[in-house]
Amino acid sequence: xxxxxxxxxxxxxxxxxxxxxxxxxxxxxxxxxxxxxxxxxxxxxxxxxxxxxxxxxxxxxxxxxxxxxxxxxxxxxxxxxxxxxxxxxxxxxxxxxxxxxxxxxxxxxxxxxxxxxxxxxxxxxxxxxxxxxxxxxxxxxxxxxxxxxxxxxxxxxxxxxxxxxxxxx
Amino acid sequence: xxxxxxxxxxxxxxxxxxxxxxxxxxxxxxxxxxxxxxxxxxxxxxxxxxxxxxxxxxxxxxxxxxxxxxxxxxxxxxxxxxxxxxxxxxxxxxxxxxxxx
Numbered sequence: 550x551x552x553x554x555x556x557x558x559x560x561x562x563x564x565x566x567x568x569x570x571x572x573x574x575x576x577x578x579x580x581x582x583x584x585x586x587x588x589x590x591x592x593x594x595x596x597x598x599x600x601x602x603x604x605x606x607x608x609x610x611x612x613x614x615x616x617x618x619x620x621x622x623x624x625x626x627x628x629x630x631x632x633x634x635x636x637x638x639x640x641x642x643x644x645x646x647x648x649x650x651x652x653x654x655x656x657x658x659x660x661x662x663x664x665x666x667x668x669x670x671x672x673x674x675x676x677x678x679x680x681x682x683x684x685x686x687x688x689x690x691x692x693x694x695x696x697x698x699x700x701x702x703x704x705x706x707x708x709x710x711x712x713x714x715x716x717x718x
Numbered sequence: 719x720x721x722x723x724x725x726x727x728x729x730x731x732x733x734x735x736x737x738x739x740x741x742x743x744x745x746x747x748x749x750x751x752x753x754x755x756x757x758x759x760x761x762x763x764x765x766x767x768x769x770x771x772x773x774x775x776x777x778x779x780x781x782x783x784x785x786x787x788x789x790x791x792x793x794x795x796x797x798x799x800x801x802x803x804x805x806x807x808x809x810x811x812x813x814x815x816x817x818x819x
Contacts, residue, residue, distance in 0.1 A: 555721045559729045566733055566756055570740035575748055582752050589759050592729070595721075596770040598778050601785075605759075608785050613755065613792045620796045621748060624803050634743045642742035646735040653731035657724050664722030667773035681779050693786045700790035707797040 555595055561588030579617045586610050597671040600678060726767035733760035747799055747809040751792075758788055 565585035572578040586609045593602035634642075682690055737760060740753030762781045769777025803809055806816075 552721055555725065562729070563732050563736060566736040569749070569752055569756065570736060570743065575746060578749050578752060582756065585756065586759065589733075589763060592726070592763055593766055596726070596766050598766050598770070598781070601766060601778060601781055604782070604785055608789050609755075609759070612789055616792060616796055617748065617752060620800060624748070624800065624809060634745060638743050642739045645742055646739035649738055650731055650735035653734070654728055657727045657731070662723040662727070663771050664720055664724070666771050671770060671773065673775060673778055677775055678779065678782070681775055682782075686779055686783075689783055693783055696787065697790050700794050704793050704797040707794070707801050
């Protein structure tokens, strides 16, 4: 059961990941990314990280892909006019990606990795996360909160109409 | 047959390679950015798998932080792309050659 679910979610993830790359339409690419991320959430659920799989759906599928779709519709880039990729970069990209995949695969195949988890029961509930986040990782939590504030300010500054810049020209 | 750590790592590498392929091949900045996100998610699969097979929660907490930072990063990156589009009127990388001459 676990094996077949793993292969199903893997196929979903990698297949729709390829669809993101090969799709000519940007909106379709964003929707394929959504399905691919749902596959990743399934993989997380198989790894007993249920909170992370829910968070992945919420943050990535809910916020990031929606933001992507919003920007695509806002900008409306001319996607159908030109070929999305040329031949040389296609060949180079294939070779590069294949080298990367084969390299990591040989590294993984020849390493000594366990085939079964160290512990059968994995405690990854909300309580365990809370205990970790507010004891060991208290400083990173605060830093991340500050980072979110900074990024919010950055987005506001970036997306404002630059009036002073226009005047100086 | 049991699904081992190897399988998860190979899946992570495959997804990373697909994202890398997209970054190299595509011309649209938005799609390149989507592929970057895919590479980030691929690396988180490896982290979660290591965490599960090691029996500790630290990798999962790390992925938690990565998700937060990725959300912030996407917001800023898309704002930069919108600013770029306002300034130059295109998001195709071959037309963004202001430094060429």
